[in-house]
Amino acid sequence: EKRPVITDxxxxxxDDPKVGKLPSCCRNGTxxxxxxxxxxSQSIFQLQVFKLPPDDNRTALTPPQKWKINGALNPSYKCGPPIRIDPTQFPDPSGLQATSASVASWQVVCNITKPAVPRCCVSFSAYYSDSVVPCSTCACGCKITETGKCSPREPAMLLPAxxxxxxFANRTEKAKAWAKIKHYDVPKKLPCPDNCGVSLNWHIDSDYSNGWTARLTxxxxxxxxxxxxxxxxxxxxAYEDYENVYSFNGTRMEKEVKSxxxxxGLKGLNYLIGIKNGTDPEKNPMVPGKQQSMISFKKKHFHNIDIKGGEGFPTRVLFNGEECxxxxxxxxxxxxxxNSNALMVLCIAILTFLFMTDRFH
Structure with a gap:
């Protein structure tokens, strides 16, 4: 093919004898x-490049052009033209302590491109609130077929945990019932879904005088x-007071990325499975792949951190290199x-009292 699509x-x-046996081979795209x-942090794959007439000169080597890298969730990369470099050294395939050089080598530099819309999103919840703030409406873009049935501008409705x-397709009734219980307004045209393949939930689990905890799912x-x-x-x-994470591996990026x-994932638990059928497909909806862990923070550097005011929530979240x-x-x-309900009741009581006293005058 003149424009082949290469998959890792x-x-x-x-260890396949025909296509394997290469150093850093077979990463499954990761x-x-x-x-x-x-x-x-590197991956090697091998492909055969054939010449097409009239380019039959065996000594003239032209590398494939117009490279582009795409991922299932990861950002896309825009690549420059191949640049000739010194021949790459490889371990001798015979297994001897020797190296062999390639006939020719080229380098292609690819830079990350920011997508028009994210591909993952975050929801917020806390122990002090009954309602979950879900992913924003059309957080990962709106489908054209949806815009006539839902509103891309309406804020996402609060949800039970x-x-x-x-x-999302099975949340409508839950969202309406929750709004009725909590006396929230239900818009005439319901908000569109977030359309994200991956979502993360940051939950404030506790808040004490000497520390607090969060749960990441x-x-x-x-x-x-x-x-x-x-x-x-x-x-x-909260970065300075990060203490520990219990079901994940956690690393504080001291120099590389600020705060x-x-x-x-821990070894053996680093596999986030895809969505699957529920226990009873006819009655129960699909179940997403899920992993979660508790995260603990101290209050050593910031004693007066305002957890309920939002300072306990992340300001930026990335998943597999993609900003959510x-x-x-x-x-x-x-x-x-x-308090707002009590104030409303108090106002109604005062107005009723004034109305009744005015009638007797």
Whole structure:
């Protein structure tokens, strides 16, 4: 083919006698950052390039042009033209302690391009609020076929916590019922879905005088699993007081990325599976792949951190190198709703009293 699409081989082909046996072969499309694991930060694949008439000169080598790298969730990369460099040295295929040089080598530099819309999103929740702030409406873009049935401008409706485990198509009734219970307004035209393949939930779990805890949950709504996934959260004030994460690996990025903590899966638990059928497909909706962990913070550097005011939530979240959309609001304290309701009742009582006293004059 003149414009071939090359896909990395899965890990089980690493020792295949025909296509494997290459160093750093068969990563299944996953190349980790060098900060995370240098041994898995490169990938090698091999392809045969044939000449087409009239280019029959065997000594004239022209590398493939117009490279482009795409991923299932990762950002796209725009590549420059191949540049001739010194021949690459490879270990001798015979297994001897020797190296052999390639006939010719070229280097193609690819730079990340920011997509028009994100491909992952974040929801916020907290122990002091009954409602979850879901991913924003059309956080990962709106489909043209949806715009006539839903509103791309209407803010996402608040949800009960259990609705996070339900696909968006099955959340409508839960959202309406929750709005009725909590006396929230229901728009005439319901908001459109977020359309994100991966979502993350940041939940404030506790807040004490000497520290606080959060829970990070990852949801995979797509069919493809993510092996060796990683996510990074930027915490402004809370970064200095990060203490530990218990079901993930956690690394504080001291020099590389300011105020950022990187989380990866533990060995044997680094596989975020795709969405699958429920226990009863006829009654229960699809179930997303899910992983979660508790994260603890101290209050050593910032004693007066305003958790309920939003300082306990990340300001930036990335998943597998992709920046995720973050809500523009935080969970509200239940007491705020109670105080507003009590104030309304008090105002009605005063107006009723004034009306009744006026009638007797």
């Amino acid at each position: 081989l899965p890990a089980d082909r690493k 190349i980790l950052p060098g900060l995370m694991d240098k041994s898995q 259990e609705a996070l485990l339900v696909p 990852l949801f995979n709504w797509g069919n493809d699993p993510f092996q060796d996934w990683y996510t990074a959260v930027k915490m402004n004030k 950022t903590i990187m989380f990866t 959309a973050i809500p523009k609001r935080f969970p509200k304290n239940n007491a705020q709703h109670l």
